[in-house]
Amino acid sequence: MQDRLLPYWLLIPAFVIVLATTIYPLAYSFFTSFRAWDLTQSRRPEGFVGLENYVYAASEEQFLNSLWVTFIFVITSVFLTVVLAMALALLLRRKGPMHTFTRIVLILPFAMSPALIGVSYRFMFNPEFGVLAKGLGAVFPALEGVPWLADPQLAMGILVLTDVWHWTPYMTFMCLGGLASIPRETEEAARIDGASNLRIVFGIILPQMKGVIAVMAVLKTIFALKMFDQVVTLTGGGPGTSTETLAYFIFNVGFRWFDMGYASALAWILTAIMMVISIWYVRMLLSEKKMATA
Amino acid sequence: MAEVRLVDIEKKYGNFLAVPQQSLTIEDGEFLVLLGPSGCGKTTTMRMIAGLEDITAGDIMIKGERVNDKPPKDRDIAMVFQNYGLYPHMTVRQNIEYPLKLRGVAKADRRKRAEETAAKVELDALLERRPSELSGGQRQRVALARAIVRTPSIFLMDEPLSNLDAKLRVTMRAELKHLHHELGVTTVYVTHDQMEAMTLANRVAVMREGRIVQLDTPKKIYAEPADLFVAGFIGSPSMNLIDGTVSGGVFRAEGVDVPIDMPDREGVVLGIRPEELEIAPGGAAFTGKLYALELTGDSTLVTLRAGKTSVCARGHADFEADINTDCHLAPKDGARFHLFDRASGERLI
Amino acid sequence: MRKTLSYLGERALLVLVSVIVLFPIVWMFLTAFKQSRDAYSVSLNFKPTLQNFVTVFSDPWNLGSMVLNSVIVATVTVAIAVPCATLAAYSFSRFRVKARKFLFFLILSTQFIPAVVIVLPFFLMFRQLDMLDTRLALIIVNLAIVTPFVIWMIKGFIDAIPTDSEEAAMIDGASRLRVIKDIVLPVAAPGIMTSSIFCFILTWNEFLFALILSRRDAVTLPVGLVSFRTEQGDLWELMSAAGVMITVPIFIMALFIQKHFTRGMTAGAVK
Numbered sequence: 001m002q003d004r005l006l007p008y009w010l011l012i013p014a015f016v017i018v019l020a021t022t023i024y025p026l027a028y029s030f031f032t033s034f035r036a037w038d039l040t041q042s043r044r045p046e047g048f049v050g051l052e053n054y055v056y057a058a059s060e061e062q063f064l065n066s067l068w069v070t071f072i073f074v075i076t077s078v079f080l081t082v083v084l085a086m087a088l089a090l091l092l093r094r095k096g097p098m099h100t101f102t103r104i105v106l107i108l109p110f111a112m113s114p115a116l117i118g119v120s121y122r123f124m125f126n127p128e129f130g131v132l133a134k135g136l137g138a139v140f141p142a143l144e145g146v147p148w149l150a151d152p153q154l155a156m157g158i159l160v161l162t163d164v165w166h167w168t169p170y171m172t173f174m175c176l177g178g179l180a181s182i183p184r185e186t187e188e189a190a191r192i193d194g195a196s197n198l199r200i201v202f203g204i205i206l207p208q209m210k211g212v213i214a215v216m217a218v219l220k221t222i223f224a225l226k227m228f229d230q231v232v233t234l235t236g237g238g239p240g241t242s243t244e245t246l247a248y249f250i251f252n253v254g255f256r257w258f259d260m261g262y263a264s265a266l267a268w269i270l271t272a273i274m275m276v277i278s279i280w281y282v283r284m285l286l287s288e289k290k291m292a293t294a
Numbered sequence: 295m296a297e298v299r300l301v302d303i304e305k306k307y308g309n310f311l312a313v314p315q316q317s318l319t320i321e322d323g324e325f326l327v328l329l330g331p332s333g334c335g336k337t338t339t340m341r342m343i344a345g346l347e348d349i350t351a352g353d354i355m356i357k358g359e360r361v362n363d364k365p366p367k368d369r370d371i372a373m374v375f376q377n378y379g380l381y382p383h384m385t386v387r388q389n390i391e392y393p394l395k396l397r398g399v400a401k402a403d404r405r406k407r408a409e410e411t412a413a414k415v416e417l418d419a420l421l422e423r424r425p426s427e428l429s430g431g432q433r434q435r436v437a438l439a440r441a442i443v444r445t446p447s448i449f450l451m452d453e454p455l456s457n458l459d460a461k462l463r464v465t466m467r468a469e470l471k472h473l474h475h476e477l478g479v480t481t482v483y484v485t486h487d488q489m490e491a492m493t494l495a496n497r498v499a500v501m502r503e504g505r506i507v508q509l510d511t512p513k514k515i516y517a518e519p520a521d522l523f524v525a526g527f528i529g530s531p532s533m534n535l536i537d538g539t540v541s542g543g544v545f546r547a548e549g550v551d552v553p554i555d556m557p558d559r560e561g562v563v564l565g566i567r568p569e570e571l572e573i574a575p576g577g578a579a580f581t582g583k584l585y586a587l588e589l590t591g592d593s594t595l596v597t598l599r600a601g602k603t604s605v606c607a608r609g610h611a612d613f614e615a616d617i618n619t620d621c622h623l624a625p626k627d628g629a630r631f632h633l634f635d636r637a638s639g640e641r642l643i
Numbered sequence: 644m645r646k647t648l649s650y651l652g653e654r655a656l657l658v659l660v661s662v663i664v665l666f667p668i669v670w671m672f673l674t675a676f677k678q679s680r681d682a683y684s685v686s687l688n689f690k691p692t693l694q695n696f697v698t699v700f701s702d703p704w705n706l707g708s709m710v711l712n713s714v715i716v717a718t719v720t721v722a723i724a725v726p727c728a729t730l731a732a733y734s735f736s737r738f739r740v741k742a743r744k745f746l747f748f749l750i751l752s753t754q755f756i757p758a759v760v761i762v763l764p765f766f767l768m769f770r771q772l773d774m775l776d777t778r779l780a781l782i783i784v785n786l787a788i789v790t791p792f793v794i795w796m797i798k799g800f801i802d803a804i805p806t807d808s809e810e811a812a813m814i815d816g817a818s819r820l821r822v823i824k825d826i827v828l829p830v831a832a833p834g835i836m837t838s839s840i841f842c843f844i845l846t847w848n849e850f851l852f853a854l855i856l857s858r859r860d861a862v863t864l865p866v867g868l869v870s871f872r873t874e875q876g877d878l879w880e881l882m883s884a885a886g887v888m889i890t891v892p893i894f895i896m897a898l899f900i901q902k903h904f905t906r907g908m909t910a911g912a913v914k
Contacts (some may be wrong), residue, residue: 006819006820007734007737007740008734008740010731010733010734011730011731011734011735011740013730013731014728014750014790017727017786017790018750018787018790018791021783021784021790022756022761022791024764025760025761025762025787026760026761028767028768029763029764032763032764039767088660091653091656091660092657094653096654098657098658101661102661104901105660105661105664106660107898108664108894108897110897111893111894111896111897112668112848112890112893113847113864113889113890113893114850115848115850115865115866115868115869116865116868116886116889119868119882120671120886123670123671123674123877123879123882124667124670128683129682129683129684129685130685131670134685135685165667169664225757226757226758228758228851229850229851232850232854232869233869247757247758247759247851251759251855255766260763260767267759270757270759271756274755275752275755277755278752278754279752282748282751282752344810345813346810346813346814366810366813367814367815367817371814372814372815373811375807375810377805377807379807379810379811380808380811381812381826381830383830392812392825393815393816396812396817437811440811440815450814
């Protein structure tokens with residue numbers, strides 16, 4: 001009898017942790033999101049305000065701006081990461097000393113602290129003494145003296161760059177995993193039938209990678225939606241509010257202005273977006289699995 | 295008395311009925327083989343005996359005691375798995391000693407018994423190796439040694455030879471048979487290979503779609519298959535099964551004329567083993583064009599065809615003829631004809 | 644001829660990729676060994692010095708205490724998360740428990756809850772309990788991020804182990820717990836080790852929680868970086884030295900588990 005309950009006993013410690021550290025705060029901020037609570041005024045939540053925090057968000061310019069910034073960031077970084085990762089994986093598929101070396105090198109960016117990545121790119125793009133700013137200026141005279149991080153578009157570009165630099169290696173390994181599971185025979189058969197390299201990539205390999213690519217794209221979207229660390233250390237949300245992502249904006253509302261009620265409501269909006277995407281993602285994983293076992 | 299009784303057992307996975315209600319008694323010291331194609335429920339049945347799978351209904355009795363709710367460790371059984379199930383992180387010695395260790399046998403005694411057992415299966419030189427450093431046959435021996443080291447009252451073997459190459463399979467088969475003779479332990483053995491079943495078993499239970507369709511000695515199953523399925527499954531090359539009709543005391547099909555003592559009937563299948571046919575000069579029971587000749591070494595398989603009918607015979611090794619020439623086959627003296635009902639598969643004679 | 648050309652092209656591209664990946668890291672390492680006047684030029688002609696490391700470890704930066712905080716927070720988080728996650732992963736992998744799909748789904752989805760959402764209530768709670776700026780507070784919130792991730796990852800590793808040996812052990816006389824101890828843990832050890840290192844890296848690099856929940860006593864390395872932004876401007880050479888301190892242990896770990904790394908990274912995600 002004891003043996004029958006064992007599966008549940010094994011689950012308990014982990015579930016206690018998960019419930020206490022995620023479900024509880026989630027519930028707490030849900031209730032806070034319906035209240036007014038200025039932390040500088042009161043230690044406890046004040047009155048119940050219904051949906052006011054949410055209604056306010058719908059018309060607040062800064063929130064809408066951060067939503068837009070996040071949208072732009074997610075679209076560009078997901079697109080670039082997935083495409084580059086796929087290309088890199090195709091490049092790394094074969095064996096060779098340079099291939100092995102590159103694979104090892106690729107492990108490094110993912111192990112690096114995102115905050116540190118932000119710091120070092122900020123350093124390299126410093127217009128006065130940054131090595132990339134100087135280097136690019138020397139190679140392309142038109143870029144001489146460009147105020148990289150002081151320009152809204154360029155700052156966003158560099159923010160995307162740091163993220164792509166950080167994530168492409170991880171995604172490349174996912175692609176390599178996917179490529180390894182494609183049976184060699186299909187490719188060899190196509191080669192014998194006389195297909196060109198390009199044709200093989202687009203006609204044979206990519207269609208079989210559809211599942212992996214979709215999983216990558218959704219996963220990357222989820223991570224991009226959370227973008228925070230580099231915003232703090234690279235741009236500070238600026239210039240102006242041009243790189244103020246949703247996570248960074250919520251941080252500001254909560255921990256600079258201490259408006260807990262509003263911050264909670266915003267956090268729940270972000271959670272809702274993420275939940276929709278992750279449910280979609282998990283569904284996809286499960287059906288992938290079904291396909292794999294079928 | 296290590297007798298195993300399955301009483302009205304049944305296994306369902308959700309709504310899928312894997313093993314329908316049935317009973318089976320495995321006698322003390324018996325070597326019983328569960329034989330059938332893959333997915334027929336034989337492994338499920340064995341895993342229920344082992345306690346690795348719950349039973350949905352019924353009782354499992356080992357040595358007269360109901361063991362339904364007992365975990366595998368308390369059933370006094372040993373099992374050899376298809377993929378051996380060795381402990382990859384332990385040496386051969388540790389693998390063999392592990393069951394003794396779990397039963398609290400003292401270290402010195404454990405060592406001695408492990409070495410004795412290893413010697414029995416010729417593993418003495420490999421005791422300090424890891425499973426990954428062994429060949430398939432050697433791994434098989436480790437699995438075997440681990441099973442016999444603690445002299446359980448029942449052995450369960452799940453396709454133990456299926457991962458070995460053909461030659462090794464024959465050698466190991468003989469060793470298993472010898473081992474059973476020596477130890478006399480009740481053994482349940484699962485296989486899809488009818489040759490293994492025939493050579494090893496005291497009794498064979500042929501299973502199909504979860505159900506035991508025939509339970510008998512190998513001899514009896516070979517000589518008198520209970521239905522069309524068993525007839526086709528046992529024997530290599532398999533029994534000739536010819537669709538036809540009986541009228542006026544004669545079984546007729548294209549190219550076939552065999553006198554049969556039986557009332558007129560449609561939808562009949564005639565069965566005769568290739569070993570019981572021989573090449574005849576002409577006007578014989580089976581007439582057709584020679585379709586293929588396959589030399590197997592000690593004999594030649596002769597296949598002739600007439601329309602939809604195809605008949606195979608085991609002929610002399612030096613028989614030669616041209617393909618597509620006329621050919622005749624006749625039953626040998628004392629040959630046995632089997633008759634089955636096409637629709638139900640049931641045996642008629 | 645065409646073949647060698649395309650092969651050379653492939654190698655050239657790989658060199659380019661390696662350069663792009665390595666350059667920021669190499670530049671940071673170089674800067675860490677520059678004197679402060681050299682740090683503000685792009686010249687490679689400089690006299691290397693260890694002065695920056697001496698500076699960051701002394702007053703007022705005291706990187707030593709941040710290293711200690713990071714080590715303690717990451718180690719304790721791993722020490723709590725990994726054992727609990729291993730048991731849960733085993734249960735998910737081997738048993739058909741009731742509502743298993745729902746529970747697993749729950750675990751998976753919590754992984755995607757934005758960290759800001761989690762930290763907000765915890766900030767309030769820790770403030771109430773006077774636990775702000777303590778390592779314990781950081782450990783608790785880090786568990787939120789790490790635990791679901793590790794469960795998922797270790798489950799991937801356990802799923803890949805055939806059940807044969809475990810069943811053999813049960814028949815040989817072992818109870819389930821004994822099976823876990825004698826068979827599963829040793830066989831899954833490389834996977835569990837890999838997951839632990841992953842978990843360590845995640846916690847070590849964690850920025851948001853530490854930024855919000857620590858002020859002075861519990862500051863970890865990534866947050867420490869921000870303190871090199873002073874009123875006199877950014878002190879790049881010191882930041883780089885601190886960056887080297889953050890990076891080196893993690894790089895060593897990552898390269899140490901290199902073989903499993905790629906599998907581990909994708910185990911949770913694709914499987």
